[in-house]
Amino acid sequence: MTAPVYENTDVFAYGLDAADPLRPLRDEFLFPPAPSGAPAIYLAGNSLGLQPRKARKYVQMEMEDWERLGVEGHVHGRHPWLPYHEQLTDMVARVVGAQPIEVVVMNTLSVNLHLMMVSFYRPTRERFKILIEGGAFPSDQYAVASQARFHGYDPKEAIVRLMPREGEDTLRSEDILEAIERHGKELALVMLGSVNYLTGQAFDLREITRVAHAQGCKVGFDLAHAAGNLKLSLHDDGPDFAVWCSYKYLNGGPGSLGGVFVHERHAHSPQLPRFEGWWGHNKATRFEMGPTFDPLPGAEGWQLSNPPIFQLAALRSSLELFDKATMAALRTKSDQLTGYLEFLLDRLPAGYVSITTPRDLKQRGAQLSLRFKGEPKRLLQRLSAAGIICDFREPDIIRAAPTPLYNTYLDVFRFVKALEAHALE
Structure with a gap:
């Protein structure tokens, strides 16, 4: 199978989202607000998934x-x-x-x-x-x-x-x-x-x-x-x-x-x-x-x-x-999301981040576990202040999980751009 050809631009990310057949499902979920008031970039679905819009109705x-x-x-x-x-x-x-x-x-x-x-x-x-x-x-x-x-x-x-x-x-x-x-x-x-x-x-x-x-x-x-x-x-x-x-x-x-x-x-x-x-x-x-x-x-x-x-x-x-989505379609998008995330992370300054999750798609799901140079807990706080939600696990891992039901390629792009800004400081 030919490896996907990715590009490190927001225009490319927008294009992937525009062509995504699962994109409408994002609107079925409620996102916590970022400090700016916009919806947060939520990459913690591996810890707690977002609330479906219909959950309140069904419980009520x-x-x-x-x-x-x-x-x-x-x-x-x-x-x-x-x-x-x-x-x-x-x-x-x-x-x-x-x-x-x-x-x-x-x-x-x-x-x-x-x-x-x-x-x-x-x-x-x-x-x-x-x-x-x-x-x-x-x-x-x-x-x-x-x-x-x-x-x-x-x-x-x-x-x-x-x-x-x-x-x-x-x-x-x-x-x-x-x-x-x-x-x-x-x-x-x-x-x-x-x-x-x-x-x-x-x-x-x-x-x-x-x-x-x-x-x-x-x-x-x-x-x-x-x-x-x-x-x-x-x-x-x-x-x-x-x-x-x-x-x-x-x-x-x-x-x-x-x-x-x-x-x-x-x-x-x-x-x-x-x-x-x-x-x-x-x-x-x-x-x-x-x-x-x-x-x-x-x-x-x-x-x-x-x-x-x-x-x-x-x-x-x-x-x-x-x-509605089917697991087959979700897995296809998930592989593409993590593939795009991996591609972007590999273009950050050398030595800044390493991916501990296997690169073989058959040996991973939506989560990439990342080890950063410096203090990961402080980085996590900075990401949170920027409206990006991941999580930390001891001793030194930040977990990021772009979830295909509600995450976008633009989410992934913006996450890595925030990391890049931190790496270049």
């Missing part, structure tokens, strides 16, 4: 039904609350490349990760280890360590941590696969983030799953930085489970509900150990209030409690936009 609709109907809203609301989460199922399935029976919106990410490990981390004397990234998000590290302790194992012995080679920022694919094969007979679970939160590196989920399953391991993925970012194919890739949050690229709002994928081959396995709750019980007999749990088939069978409707309503407003 449920507030009105609560006021108007009280408890009857569960059945007689405009969008009845009892089956409300089912409105999101097909849309979520399309976002993550799954069958509807394989997904459900529920809980938050770390809660769901623990629920999945109850079922899929079943250690034995011979096979008790969990393989994770050494640089995994802290909550994932805490979760796997606490699960190992819960089963009576010392995390120092039970956790296998993947580390980059000396002098490198990211993991090599061949090193991940080699570690799985080397430790395979001891591994009960391979549990990786599909996109590393710090480096922005994306992993080959299909190949990791294939190699891990060949070793007899269960496989799970944390999709916090992948859902709504990468074009996923969970059903075809075949991991046993995956979990994600919806407040980043999925724009569900702060602390919004997460999601779960359980592969279809486990859909009709009521014998799988799990923590049980009444919302995972057979819908036909749920309100008979019987004493024996009868799990729903598929991912719904892992539900515990009825979900918060206002959060579902806000998330629905965003998922409708994903359906």
Whole structure:
């Protein structure tokens, strides 16, 4: 494939935006104001996505039904609350490349990760280890360590941590696969983030799953930085489970509900150990209030409690936009946005910035992690004062994520021009 030909001019950026078929979707979001009063250049969708314009309307609709109907809203609301989460199922399935029976919106990410490990981390004397990234998000590290302790194992012995080679920022694919094969007979679970939160590196989920399953391991993925970012194919890739949050690229709002994928081959396995709750019980007999749990088939069978409707309503407003855009089109634009950003960054003064995220498009999503010469926290403050919102992660990384649903090529151009002004001071 021929590499795109980019130009370092605002006229070129305007031209790309004018030709962008997804450009109208930008108007479906609300932007925080810059100090000038203009909309900010928002490059932090990898941390918290923007508010869809319809989120307020959808939440207000449920507030009105609560006021108007009280408890009857569960059945007689405009969008009845009892089956409300089912409105999101097909849309979520399309976002993550799954069958509807394989997904459900529920809980938050770390809660769901623990629920999945109850079922899929079943250690034995011979096979008790969990393989994770050494640089995994802290909550994932805490979760796997606490699960190992819960089963009576010392995390120092039970956790296998993947580390980059000396002098490198990211993991090599061949090193991940080699570690799985080397430790395979001891591994009960391979549990990786599909996109590393710090480096922005994306992993080959299909190949990791294939190699891990060949070793007899269960496989799970944390999709916090992948859902709504990468074009996923969970059903075809075949991991046993995956979990994600919806407040980043999925724009569900702060602390919004997460999601779960359980592969279809486990859909009709009521014998799988799990923590049980009444919302995972057979819908036909749920309100008979019987004493024996009868799990729903598929991912719904892992539900515990009825979900918060206002959060579902806000998330629905965003998922409708994903359906309108399609993940294939979003990924195409995302690759072009990060490619343009990379092109512009490479033209800044030598030594000013380095990109720690892989340059291979197959190994990244919307986020580029940047290491700057000087004091990155002070630079972040200057960017904020100029109406450009990124974020900082210790020890020295500024993350910038041009998000295809609402960012433009001109956003990217103006961001780098602000960096250039700082570099030339």
